[in-house]
Amino acid sequence: MKSLLLPPHPKERRIVFKNAWTQGYTPDIDCYVKNGGYAELKKALSMKPEEIIDEVKKANLRGRGGAGFPCGVKWGFIRRDDGKPHYITCNGDESEPGTFKDRYILHNDPHQLIEGMAIAAFALNVNLAYIYIRCEFPKAAAIVAKAIEEAKAKGFLGKNICGSGFDVDIYVHQGAGAYICGEETSLIESLEGKRPYPRIKPPYFPAVLGLYMSPTIVNNVETFCHVKQIFKIGSDEYAKMGTPGDGGTRVMCVSGDVMRPGPYEIPAGGVTLGELINDVCGGMKPGRKLKAIIPGGSSSKILRAGETFKMKVKGPDGEMIEKEVPLLDLVMDSSTLAAAGSMMGSGGVIVMDDSRNMLWALNNLNTFYAHESCGQCTPCREGVLWIDKMTTRMVNGEGIAQDPATLKNVADNIAGRTVCAFGEAASWPVQSFLEKFPEEFQVASN
């Protein structure tokens, strides 16, 4: 990835990406330990488990996998002493279109992940953990498996880690090419060796009835790396880097029609959309103008160049006032993007310029969702298939005048009516493309 070989942009602050992009840094344990690795695990092992969870809560770490759930709160759902086995599964499925960050950690800095997971395991009384890696990362799976062996040989994993009396084993588990396995309950079914049909919530919240029907914490690769960094930097400092309620840095993956696409690690709320695209990513291609942004992975709602959003912001006297905020002034943090009707999601920012046709772009995403629906529930299985068929025929010039209305109707009848959030993930693009770019979906009446 070329952009990462450049020195960090002034807006960047590389913490979880620090090692991965240092010249000469290698993924072996000697290099990691030489750079201070596993010191935070030793620190954590000397703390009380509740103190560890409190630190993660104070750091305001939100999950980096897509849903943005506060990590410490999730961990707090686990009753350490309930007598049941507990598990951790790390989500390295990374398949939300537009997202490309975990791959660099898995390939270049696996011990950072392992250290974060070992800290979590101690806090949550977990003796067995898995790292679920999509099989399209075959080299990463081998690198991580080797790193686990190294960590075991040095006593950071296995029996009695660092002489603490605590045991934890971690294994790599490879997926098999299905996007749905990134959904946490699907991931668990996949890990149990079954068809990965998502489980219905409630009652199957992983923290209650997870892997092997035991309490389980599922976190994203990047999330576990932030856990390690919280103990390095301190929870107060870490929280301060971001915005209230959204601590630390996060990797934003910019793709599409910008000059310098790439993953950029930036403090939460540290840039506006405009700064990210025009400053950090070098702007649009020569002669091109911005047309649309999908800000948080393909499932997040699309935003249109030039639109403005009514938002509550701090006025000159400190009181909250309502203001029209232009698209490019939106601050990149969870609450601002939610207020703009979209989301930070997985951090995948897909940028499109004025040469792009929105019907074509939506059809591409519809084909993705039609291919990836697990087929368990009828609204999703049938709905995404028909949505894809409709936009395909529209792209082929065979659309009929009712198509836009039918598309919206089908999408509206998927969202909220399915077992898992894939239903929303597949409907939001349809609903938002139609709403934001109605003129591109009109079919001359025939």
Added chain:
Amino acid sequence: MDKHAAPSNGSRQADQIPTDLLTKIDEAVTHYPVSKRSASLPLLHLWQNHFGFVDDSGINWIANRLELQPINILELVTFYPWFRQQAAGKVCIRVCRTLPCALAGSYEVRDAFCKAAGIDPNAPPHGHSPPVSADGKFSVEFVECLASCGSAPVALVNDDLLEDITPEGTAVILSQYN
């Protein structure tokens, strides 16, 4: 069971398991102390990595090894896009199809790979049995986002991720894997 599944040389895969594969299988099963069934995917991967695809005898053998019914394994093979019941090319080319790669020209890249490999670009681009060149060397298929959208368009060629591919560059790539 799938009537298309026929070992390439007319014999059953389960009759030809080398000892190093058995060793790897035994090791993989130890990673799942709570439930052997969890080893289904790892065993299917090991099997497919060795034989190139999974035939009926493989499905039965894995089911037997894990004390499951063959349907428990077959339903995984038919669900997960990665698994195959027929051989793909010796060099397996998986071009990313999804939006960021499509913006950067992945459809043209797929067509160019097909052309360079002598495969009909009108063959179905997705699925468990991708089109294979007549000499069996190459298969070309679309897959969904490979999580490398910043260096689009990308493709996975066997275990290697190739980035920033151009249609003109595809013939050179094939020659490197020949």
